[in-house]
Amino acid sequence: MKSIYSSSADFYNKKTINSRDKFFQTYTTSDHTTKDLISIATDKLNSLAQPKILDIGTGNGFVLNEVAKNLNKRKKSELVGIDLSPEMVKRAKTYCADYNGIIILEADNFSIPFADNYFDVVTNKLSTNFSVSEVFRVLKKGGLFIFKEYGLLKGMGVIAETFKDRVNVIDPVIYLKKIRDHKPQNMMYSQFYFEKSYTKDEIRNILAMAPIIRDFNEKKDMKIIKSLFAEGNITITSDPFLIVVVK
């Protein structure tokens, strides 16, 4: 079944991807959930003789690149990333070029082009458009699904509350219920909250490069955002969560 949420893949065109690249050249974060996602995935893969990992909604292939750096048996492993945006696929192929074992495919998270029980690990970093059933189908028994997203604040506290009718957000409980329907052997959910300081320019760049607020209008919406704050940086509550599932 297709998601009830519209796909964000169309959003990731040349313009937004260039903004993304620029933003991440200077971005630093104290959020450890991405590091955790990568180290949990890598530990599992390193325990296997011929490990196979799939990263859904792979974007520029960041997760696979990080995993590849720390993989013991890289030659015997299979690293696959899928994304529905042709521009992102191009970007990922360039970004992952140092690791020639990484395969990037243009494909839909709702129809993963692999056989049942194929992968040892499936990762998903910030791709809200995906099918839990498809993840369970392609994952081996005992395999891991590791998922990082943002909670009801969509990582942007006061901004999400201000634009609540236009925020692309899914309650983590919905994911958890869908996962539970597949009777996993085990599952862990960790919700984090931390304060992060942004300049107004950084906020504008984030909203322009990620579909957090639907139909973001830079002129009108930045006026509202600027009116919320006095001079100086903006401190925002970020709310990443991590779900780790054993099939």
Ligand SMILES: C[S@@+](CC[C@H](N)C(=O)[O-])C[C@H]1O[C@@H](n2cnc3c(N)ncnc32)[C@H](O)[C@@H]1O
């Ligand atoms: C927020 S980005 C995350 C990219 C990457 N995982 C990261 O964390 O940097 C979401 C990605 O999911 C992709 N996407 C959206 N809907 C998709 C779908 N139905 N199937 C595959 N990819 C999809 C988008 O094109 C985009 O690259």
